[in-house]
Amino acid sequence: MTHEPVTHEHSLYGPLADPAADAGHLDHPPRVGFFTDTSVCIGCKACEVACKEWNNVPEDGLNLLGMSFDNTGMLGASSWRHVAFIEQERPLGQQDAGLTGLPVGPSATAPVDLGLPSPGLPGRTPGEHQRTEFRWLMASDVCKHCTHAGCLDVCPTGALFRTEFGTVVVQQDICNGCGYCVSACPYGVIDRRADDGRAWKCTLCYDRLRGDLEPACAKACPTQSIQFGPLDELRERAAQRLDELHEAGVPEARLYGHDPGDGVGGDGAFFLLLDEPEVYGLPPDPVVPTRDLLTTWKYTGLAAAALLGAAVSAFLGRRPR
């Protein structure tokens, strides 16, 4: 790919130690966030429910998506936590699904004709090539509260702002529903509610944080897959957990969004995944659009100057008779 001339102002791109201070908070608490360890997620969706309950998030369409146990689909204006379900034909680490010893072929009991329209009788299809290894991946996705947040950078009203906790929140009394943030998010998180006209996303339970409470999803998580705390501590804990998993024979475990050197300056909410990010619906190498702000303005300025020059030169030459 072409090499980008990146800006060196940390406010726009690159590692940034203290986004809250960068946004003007002088005396502020440490940056907090989520570490979502998907290796212990059991897909109970308690986080989705707790979030809806606490934040009074409206119903997001009662649809059956017909693809897995996931009927939420993806994050959106009225889904601030989303549990993804992925079934794969491979074992989880060295786990034995216990299928190899099971008999294959026709069922032991005689098949019964239920009168259902199907090409063959139930139990009569050969089961041999269906006895495969399998694992379920489950992961609770959430707004990443980026160090360099594309949504915040483009918001023309200042409705989106950086809190003293380093998180990114929409002020609902200011948002005028221009929709720019929706297209600026490299993770496809924030969206506009059709009936309400304003943009909504996870607030990392800003109200609970101000009351010294942990966010509702983390509170409700029964397996501590969702861990809340100061970001520095979470990063240490995640590194330890990754080592543990690698030692335990799960080499596919990896962290996602933990690196302050990545395209968004590191996520406030990061993850431990057991497969490539795109398998979970996450972009493999997200970059905040603001990285290229100076390039964009430079070419825009050149084009504007060219238009002015073209207009002036159109009037040069012959005068009207």
Add this chain to the structure above:
Amino acid sequence: MTGDGSRRPADGSRPADGSRRPADGSREQLTVPPARFRSYYGRPVLKPPVWEWRIPAYFFTGGLSAGSALLAAGADLTGRPALRRAGRLGGLASLLVSAYLLVADLGRPARFVNMLRVAKPSSPMSVGTWILTAYGAGSGLAGAAELLPPSLRATAPGRLLRAAARPAGLGAAAFAPGVASYTAALLAQTAAPAWHEARRELPFVYTGSAAASGGGLAMILAPVAEAGPARRLAVVGVTAEIVGSRLIERHPGLETQAYTTGRARRLRRAAECLNLGGMAVAATLARRSRVAAVAAGLALLGGSVLQRFGTFEAGVASTKDPKYVVVPQRERLAARGRTE
């Protein structure tokens, strides 16, 4: 959801051309072998823009207004009263339509004024709002002066307005290049792969389109004798627009496909045909025949509309198919892995 991903395994790789043909490509020879990528049931990674037809329509009317204001100011300074009048009135009318389109597209139109709470260089929409505000003042005054009824011309407010018209028109012309170009920055400053990757070319496509449409409208409204600058501006504008468009299509990345396939391709091909036709007539027959000038002007206006909708459609398409996100980002990671 689309039926596309419903029966596919969650992590099933599939060809990045999005087709459901067998992977051996038996029906059609592809020049580039389809890249395989993984996704979450084929579902999109990004959110599609919430903007509807009003936003690309505004890109057209805003550009048209800017092009008209530039021609009006030039005509004012070089003694072409009919071209001046056409430019000022055309500029004001398209500005009023623009204002309606912009406010109506908001989720909360009554809160439009919240745009004026802040000025943010990192938000092209914020920068554009301020440019448009400054431009609107000049364009409004200059346009009002053209609409002044003869009975009011001698009154004190009438004389004041007529005196203010030239500085106001020049002021509008000073901000017009900004009005014409910031919309390209607005699209480029998004995560939509097709828009973001075209950040170097889109500004030239958009200012070119503004020049072509401004020239086209003036060719329709002003007599042939005064419309020389409009014809020349249109020719230069179409040239910039077509060169910029072709450069976008020559990008090596997968994002290019969003421009060269589907509805975006059809819209942009039609835009190019209208633009080339309009330009050819503008440079030849339109110098003598008003009928030809009107026909060329209409073609140029149509070309500009289709160009805006075509580039808009490309960006929308690039958010709806995960291949535009996953494949280029995977390539980037692979390239980084090779250098490290």
